[in-house]
Amino acid sequence: MRRPSVRGPARLSALIAAVIASPLVVAAPAAADSVVIGGYEVSAESSPWVVALSSRDRFGAARAGQFCGGVVVSPTTVMTAAHCLSPAVLGKDVRLVRDLRVVSGRADLEAEGGQEVAVRSSWIPPEYDPEANSPDMALLTLSQALPASRVLPVARAGDEAYTPGTEAVVYGWGDTTGAGGYASKLRAARVSVLPDENCATAYPGGADGRYTPATMLCAGDTAGGHDACQGDSGGPLVAGGRLIGLVSWGSGCGRPDGPGVYTRVSAVLPSVPGVLPGGGD
Ligand code: 4AZ
Numbered sequence: 001m002r003r004p005s006v007r008g009p010a011r012l013s014a015l016i017a018a019v020i021a022s023p024l025v026v027a028a029p030a031a032a033d034s035v036v037i038g039g040y041e042v043s044a045e046s047s048p049w050v051v052a053l054s055s056r057d058r059f060g061a062a063r064a065g066q067f068c069g070g071v072v073v074s075p076t077t078v079m080t081a082a083h084c085l086s087p088a089v090l091g092k093d094v095r096l097v098r099d100l101r102v103v104s105g106r107a108d109l110e111a112e113g114g115q116e117v118a119v120r121s122s123w124i125p126p127e128y129d130p131e132a133n134s135p136d137m138a139l140l141t142l143s144q145a146l147p148a149s150r151v152l153p154v155a156r157a158g159d160e161a162y163t164p165g166t167e168a169v170v171y172g173w174g175d176t177t178g179a180g181g182y183a184s185k186l187r188a189a190r191v192s193v194l195p196d197e198n199c200a201t202a203y204p205g206g207a208d209g210r211y212t213p214a215t216m217l218c219a220g221d222t223a224g225g226h227d228a229c230q231g232d233s234g235g236p237l238v239a240g241g242r243l244i245g246l247v248s249w250g251s252g253c254g255r256p257d258g259p260g261v262y263t264r265v266s267a268v269l270p271s272v273p274g275v276l277p278g279g280g281d
Contacts, residue, residue: 036170036174036176036183036189037176037225044113048105049152050071051071051078052102052103053067053069053078054066054067057098058090058097063110063182066173066182068089069236069247072104072146073151075145075150076142076146077142079139079154080140082125082130105146108186109185115146118144132210137246138234153243154243154265155242155243156269157267159240159242162217162266170188170219172229173185173232174235191220193218196211198222208251213264215263216262217237219259219262223256227259227260229254243265245265247260247262
């Protein structure tokens with residue numbers, strides 16, 4: 001039996017419950033194949049722009065306190081999902097989370113290496129609607145610069161990488177089983193950009209949520225088995241060497257009828273204050 005379909009506040013509580021309960025989670029095995037679902041291990045060197053968001057105070061010391069993913073979009077800016085910074089996830093206003101950190105350059109969260117960088121400030125688009133979870137994007141300004149070599153370029157509107165059928169890769173330390181089996185080592189899974197219709201059909205509104213193509217991007221594996229899952233939220237979806245999406249939500253993990261919903265980052269960029277590299281070109 002799978003975890004019930006989740007979205008919005010319900011999905012957030014499922015995330016929180018899953019994260020908080022992760023060492024103790026007892027759930028029936030899911031049919032999922034395994035990432036990130038259906039994934040493979042990757043190194044920090046091959047994907048230097050992936051970061052983990054961490055708060056040990058909130059989520060415990062295991063796995064360096066990881067609770068979401070993120071992506072380096074300038075040496076001092078990490079992009080993540082807005083819902084990762086919500087009080088529902090963090091237990092309080094993000095500004096009060098004193099030990100919120102970005103872990104960079106470390107694929108194995110149980111190992112040393114890389115950097116843990118404090119977050120100086122965060123920004124969520126003023127139009128973010130938590131109910132609709134749209135647009136599910138936030139920026140974190142770091143207290144120290146990361147090497148420029150870790151920056152991933154962000155796709156612009158009209159980028160051909162958004163064309164359905166494009167092969168993309170999603171990265172994260174999230175659930176690899178659909179049953180609360182969180183990864184210590186960074187994983188990636190290959191998915192395809194899917195037509196908006198696939199997600200519009202799967203998520204017409206109601207219990208499974210509503211897909212809004214203006215701010216969301218549909219991707220997955222129509223056969224099932226390759227997908228993001230709980231704990232991957234905020235992490236990057238990459239195609240053609242560019243950031244096209246952020247893990248946002250979906251119904252279950254790795255289901256043929258529950259494609260992954262990602263933040264369409266190109267659509268959100270116009271509302272971002274001029275902090276992104278190459279912005280406005
Ligand atoms: C989550 O709750 C979540 N299968 C992220 C991605 C997906 C489902 C749930 C997509 O963080």
